[in-house]
Amino acid sequence: MAVCIAVIAKENYPLYIRSVPTQNELKFHYTVHTSLDVVEEKISAVGKALGDQRELYLGLLYPTEDYKVYGYVTNSKVKFVIVVDSSNTSLRDNEIRSMFRKLHNSFTDVMCNPFHNPGDTIQSKAFDGIVSGMMVQTA
Amino acid sequence: MESLTLSDVEQKYYSDLFVYCDTDNTKKVASNGRVLDLFRAAQLPSEVVLQITELCGATRLGHFGRSQFYIALKLIAIAQSGLPLRVESLNSGESINRIKDLPLPRFVVGKNEAEARHAALYQDPDSQGLYPAPGTAVIPRPPGRGHQNKKGHPSSTSLPVHEVIQPLATTIESQPEPTSPVVSPHQSPPTSPHSWRKHKRQHSGGNAERQPVVAATGAVWTQFREPQTGPVAGDGMWPSHSPPLPGQESWVSFTADTPPSSTLPAMHPSSVQESTTIRTVASAATTNEIQRQSSTYDDPWKITDEQRQYYINQFKTIQPDLTGFIPGSAAKEFFTKSKLPILELSHIWELSDFDKDGALTLDEFCAAFHLVVARKNGYDLPEKLPESLMPKLIDLDDSAEVPEQTADVGYSASPVEVTPNKSPSMPSLNQAWPEMNQSNEQWETFSERSSSSQTLTQFDSNIAPADPDTAIVHPVPIRMTPSKIHMQEMELKRTGSDHNHPTSPLLAKPPELSEEAKLPASMKFVAANTVGDGYSSSDSFTSDQEPITRQRSQSGTSPEALKVVAPPPPPPRPHPSHSRSSSLDMNRTFAATSATGQPQPSTIAYPPAVPPRPLPTQTSVPLTGHRVEAESIAGGGAVLTTTSPQQIPQQPNFADFSQFQAFAASEQPSSLPEVDKHIEPGQGDKPSEGAGPLRTVKSDGQADERPSATVNSGAKGSSGPLAPPPKPVRRRLKSEDELRPEDEQHGPQKSNVIAAVLATQPSIPRSVGKDKKAIQASIRRNKETNTVLARLNSELQQQLKDLLEERISLEVQLEQLRPFSHL
Numbered sequence: 035m036a037v038c039i040a041v042i043a044k045e046n047y048p049l050y051i052r053s054v055p056t057q058n059e060l061k062f063h064y065t066v067h068t069s070l071d072v073v074e075e076k077i078s079a080v081g082k083a084l085g086d087q088r089e090l091y092l093g094l095l096y097p098t099e100d101y102k103v104y105g106y107v108t109n110s111k112v113k114f115v116i117v118v119d120s121s122n123t124s125l126r127d128n129e130i131r132s133m134f135r136k137l138h139n140s141f142t143d144v145m146c147n148p149f150h151n152p153g154d155t156i157q158s159k160a161f162d163g164i165v166s167g168m169m170v171q172t173a
Numbered sequence: 174m175e176s177l178t179l180s181d182v183e184q185k186y187y188s189d190l191f192v193y194c195d196t197d198n199t200k201k202v203a204s205n206g207r208v209l210d211l212f213r214a215a216q217l218p219s220e221v222v223l224q225i226t227e228l229c230g231a232t233r234l235g236h237f238g239r240s241q242f243y244i245a246l247k248l249i250a251i252a253q254s255g256l257p258l259r260v261e262s263l264n265s266g267e268s269i270n271r272i273k274d275l276p277l278p279r280f281v282v283g284k285n286e287a288e289a290r291h292a293a294l295y296q297d298p299d300s301q302g303l304y305p306a307p308g309t310a311v312i313p314r315p316p317g318r319g320h321q322n323k324k325g326h327p328s329s330t331s332l333p334v335h336e337v338i339q340p341l342a343t344t345i346e347s348q349p350e351p352t353s354p355v356v357s358p359h360q361s362p363p364t365s366p367h368s369w370r371k372h373k374r375q376h377s378g379g380n381a382e383r384q385p386v387v388a389a390t391g392a393v394w395t396q397f398r399e400p401q402t403g404p405v406a407g408d409g410m411w412p413s414h415s416p417p418l419p420g421q422e423s424w425v426s427f428t429a430d431t432p433p434s435s436t437l438p439a440m441h442p443s444s445v446q447e448s449t450t451i452r453t454v455a456s457a458a459t460t461n462e463i464q465r466q467s468s469t470y471d472d473p474w475k476i477t478d479e480q481r482q483y484y485i486n487q488f489k490t491i492q493p494d495l496t497g498f499i500p501g502s503a504a505k506e507f508f509t510k511s512k513l514p515i516l517e518l519s520h521i522w523e524l525s526d527f528d529k530d531g532a533l534t535l536d537e538f539c540a541a542f543h544l545v546v547a548r549k550n551g552y553d554l555p556e557k558l559p560e561s562l563m564p565k566l567i568d569l570d571d572s573a574e575v576p577e578q579t580a581d582v583g584y585s586a587s588p589v590e591v592t593p594n595k596s597p598s599m600p601s602l603n604q605a606w607p608e609m610n611q612s613n614e615q616w617e618t619f620s621e622r623s624s625s626s627q628t629l630t631q632f633d634s635n636i637a638p639a640d641p642d643t644a645i646v647h648p649v650p651i652r653m654t655p656s657k658i659h660m661q662e663m664e665l666k667r668t669g670s671d672h673n674h675p676t677s678p679l680l681a682k683p684p685e686l687s688e689e690a691k692l693p694a695s696m697k698f699v700a701a702n703t704v705g706d707g708y709s710s711s712d713s714f715t716s717d718q719e720p721i722t723r724q725r726s727q728s729g730t731s732p733e734a735l736k737v738v739a740p741p742p743p744p745p746r747p748h749p750s751h752s753r754s755s756s757l758d759m760n761r762t763f764a765a766t767s768a769t770g771q772p773q774p775s776t777i778a779y780p781p782a783v784p785p786r787p788l789p790t791q792t793s794v795p796l797t798g799h800r801v802e803a804e805s806i807a808g809g810g811a812v813l814t815t816t817s818p819q820q821i822p823q824q825p826n827f828a829d830f831s832q833f834q835a836f837a838a839s840e841q842p843s844s845l846p847e848v849d850k851h852i853e854p855g856q857g858d859k860p861s862e863g864a865g866p867l868r869t870v871k872s873d874g875q876a877d878e879r880p881s882a883t884v885n886s887g888a889k890g891s892s893g894p895l896a897p898p899p900k901p902v903r904r905r906l907k908s909e910d911e912l913r914p915e916d917e918q919h920g921p922q923k924s925n926v927i928a929a930v931l932a933t934q935p936s937i938p939r940s941v942g943k944d945k946k947a948i949q950a951s952i953r954r955n956k957e958t959n960t961v962l963a964r965l966n967s968e969l970q971q972q973l974k975d976l977l978e979e980r981i982s983l984e985v986q987l988e989q990l991r992p993f994s995h996l
Contacts, residue, residue, distance in 0.1 A: 109984060110991055146531040148501030149508075149519035152991075157516055159556070160523050 035125075035170040036133065037101060038062035038117040041141065041156060044110060046070055050156040053117075054170050066115045069095045069103045073113050076105070090138075091131050106134040114138070119170070133168050140164040183250075187243045215249045225249060474559035476543050484539040498532035504541070511545045517554060521545060524558045536563075 038053035040062075053062040072095040092105035097120065106114040114137050118125055144150055144158045190211065215222070225248040476484070485495065491507060492499045499507075501522075508518050525541035526533060533541060540562035548554055 109987060143523070143529050146501070146526070146529055147519050147522045148505035148531065149515050149522050157519065158523055159520060 035118070036116045036168050037119050037170055038066065038115075039137070039165050039168060040066040040115045040117075041137075042066070042070060042113040042115065043153065044112060049112070049154075050161070050165075052162075052165055052169070062117055065098075065101075065103060065117055069105060069115050070113065072096055072103075073105045073107060073115075077107060077111075091134055093127070104130050104134070106138070108138060108141075112141070114141075116168075136164055136168070183247070187246045190246060191239055191242045215253060217249065217252050221252050225252065474543065474547070474555070474561045476539060476561065480543065480546070481539060484542045485535065487542065488535050488538050495535050498530075498534060499538055501531045501533075504533050504538070508541065508545060511549060513545060513548055517548060518545075520554055521548070524555070525562070527558070527563065 038051070038059075040048055040052070041050040043049045048063075048066075051063060051066065053059045073092060076092050076095070090106055090108060092107060095103045095105045095115075097103070099120070101117050101120050104116045104118070106116075108114075114134055116130065116133060116137075118130075140158075140161045141156075144156050144161050145152065147158065150156075150158070213222070217225075225245050228244065228248055487507075488495065488499065491503050504522075505518075508521070509515075511518070513521075521541055521544045525537045525544060527537055527540075528534075540558065543562060544554060
């Protein structure tokens with residue numbers, strides 16, 4: 035269960051960001067922003083090899099004392115960032131991967147919508163639903 | 174002006190219109206304002222309008238008198254009907270019929286609805302077939318009065334007598350047809366009711382003669398107006414478009430949303446015009462229809478047949494092929510016309526694009542259209558696609574749509590039916606819908622599954638044909654039965670037709686074993702052997718894997734087969750001691766055997782001819798040894814050894830195996846499988862159980878075949894004893910062991926000795942001897958497996974390359990499609 039989920043566009047501006055509202059959302063926004071650097075670093079590191087071979091799932095970007103940040107990049111340089119609570123120990127890597135997969139699928143559905151202009155913020159209810167399903171359920 | 178003959182319907186209609194245009198109540202209408210609007214509303218080309226005005230003489234007069242107005246209206250009707258405008262046609266006697274047939278001139282929405290209602294009103298009495306029932310009509314018609322009115326029109330030239338012509342109900346009824354091209358983009362709908370109202374007031378204050386008529390009409394209009402003006406906030410124009418045409422559905426008029434005052438220019442030049450026309454005609458009913466429907470039916474999402482027909486027509490304007498797709502961009506433009514906010518359109522798209530492919534099928538399009546209609550009428554968009562809107566799969570469309578379309582046809586056959594009529598029809602249609610939807614969903618899943626399975630199978634088939642003989646098709650459970658089957662298979666392989674080996678009840682098996690089990694058998698065998706699985710079944714598998722070798726061994730002389738199958742061991746099968754580490758047992762065995770003075774051949778050469786039945790275990794063991802030649806894996810021998818002890822208690826066949834080994838020494842490796850088969854038939858009285866049975870069977874088979882084998886031993890090394898085509902699998906298992914000794918000519922004596930030895934000795938010594946052969950056989954088998962796997966690997970590599978290429982090309986395309994680094 036994620037605490038914050040963000041979709042960053044190719045130009046590194048947010049297309050969609052959503053956090054569990056209990057905490058200071060600004061903190062999560064900041065975290066996501068800083069994680070972009072790590073993402074870039076990881077992309078460039080693998081970029082030496084063939085671009086296609088690059089793994090979409092970037093894995094744990096960096097952990098802090100409170101939470102962990104995972105990253106995922108699509109072939110079009112759209113980045114997904116998931117922030118999970120460190121206390122949530124049961125989350126395995128596979129689960130994170132599956133979350134990213136779902137995000138990616140939902141994202142492509144949004145992109146397929148002809149009424150959605152690439153670069154607009156994502157306002158799809160279906161996408162919201164998927165994200166809500168992945169967020170920590172607050173009481 | 175020539176005399177104008179108007180039917181009563183027309184009479185009334187024209188008078189109403191005239192009064193409407195006669196804002197000044199001067200009995201003559203200037204060519205301005207309402208008149209122009211009216212004529213524009215007629216949706217005729219401007220030149221036609223000019224022509225009409227000329228014809229009616231207004232240009233001469235400079236204004237529209239009543240007569241001119243009537244003539245103009247008539248001409249409009251003529252023009253709208255597509256008939257050439259001729260003054261003579263107005264009244265010519267011969268064309269009176271035609272005139273009768275002319276529908277009332279149709280004008281824009283505002284007028285149209287009024288007219289439509291008017292027509293509807295007239296329709297009732299008309300439809301009764303007789304004009305003369307005006308009393309029953311909503312609007313009383315003073316037939317004579319109208320005429321008098323006309324005649325007595327001061328401003329106009331003497332109008333001709335208006336004959337009471339039976340109005341044609343058909344014409345009026347034809348109005349509801351959705352395909353009416355006459356309807357023009359509406360103009361201010363609200364103005365029309367207002368105007369009518371005004372008209373009424375004026376009229377009442379005006380001509381007393383017309384008053385009753387007008388009043389009546391006004392009353393009628395008012396009635397219509399009220400529902401019309403029942404404004405729904407979100408609906409805006411909808412109320413004004415109250416359906417004049419019975420049977421009209423909740424059509425969506427995209428253009429209806431335009432501000433009333435604006436004469437909405439056709440979205441697209443011609444086709445849209447038509448579509449807007451359709452929409453307009455339909456739109457009249459939309460609000461009321463929807464409201465009515467929603468109240469009538471529980472499910473507001475049901476698509477009526479007329480709606481569906483409308484949607485289908487709309488679909489055709491974009492995509493003529495009803496089974497094709499509407500691309501997302503085209504759909505976007507289309508639905509943008511509905512003036513809904515993009516966000517809502519986006520949501521509608523999400524709901525309706527069922528397969529998320531960025532394109533709309535006919536069903537998806539209908540669902541989207543329906544949602545837009547509903548939204549425009551104030552219905553909130555659902556969170557999930559309602560079931561009635563679920564699109565059917567395209568696959569099923571052919572089958573499912575047909576009945577539905579027929580239903581549509583049936584329904585549309587009576588377009589004039591009022592909504593209540595629809596209720597019985599709708600539920601049935603909708604009932605069909607959910608069924609089809611559900612079936613579609615089921616179909617959908619099914620098709621998806623089937624497609625995926627197809628891909629899977631195709632993939633498999635690609636691999637399969639690679640190796641006809643030794644290809645690793647797929648593991649097939651081979652019954653690890655006696656060698657007889659094995660031998661039978663061998664025989665089959667050779668002859669390709671021998672399926673009736675009498676020896677083995679496993680006859681049924683040979684075909685499978687020979688063909689399919691070969692590869693998987695070999696694979697399994699390899700695995701088994703590597704694992705050290707001592708089940709003879711695995712041996713048989715491997716032996717199956719090498720039918721070729723087996724065949725060869727069977728068909729060819731033992732030395733030849735041996736050569737082919739087992740490179741290392743030449744026919745003589747030297748191998749005093751195996752250096753292979755794969756089976757230490759083998760070394761031990763061989764050492765033991767060699768120590769015993771019997772070279773490999775001895776171990777291998779099992780008594781072919783008469784494998785002692787009572788020693789099935791023994792025979793099975795030697796069988797394994799025989800197998801060596803075929804393809805027995807090194808472990809096979811070990812396996813055998815391991816199994817044999819297990820099987821010994823179970824079956825005495827193993828004992829035979831050892832005999833068999835000796836026998837096989839003189840025989841070709843092929844004898845091994847034969848031996849197996851022999852074992853089995855021979856085992857008739859012996860229990861054959863699982864892997865053990867295999868060995869035991871083998872041993873029995875061997876035992877059986879040994880006699881014959883011994884006979885043939887001289888003739889052919891390996892295949893001799895195992896005359897009946899043994900299972901290739903078995904053969905492999907045994908042949909390996911047997912192959913080694915195959916060229917060795919061990920008489921039955923030796924085999925007997927060996928058998929006896931084997932019988933007496935525990936599995937270990939047997940295994941030692943067998944190990945050698947087993948190792949050799951296993952080596953052979955491994956090699957064959959390797960080749961098969963290598964082949965498979967190359968194929969897979971090829972496929973991988975292809976896929977990678979595809980992936981690269983797709984990514985290139987993706988990059989090309991995304992040239993815009995958005996924003």
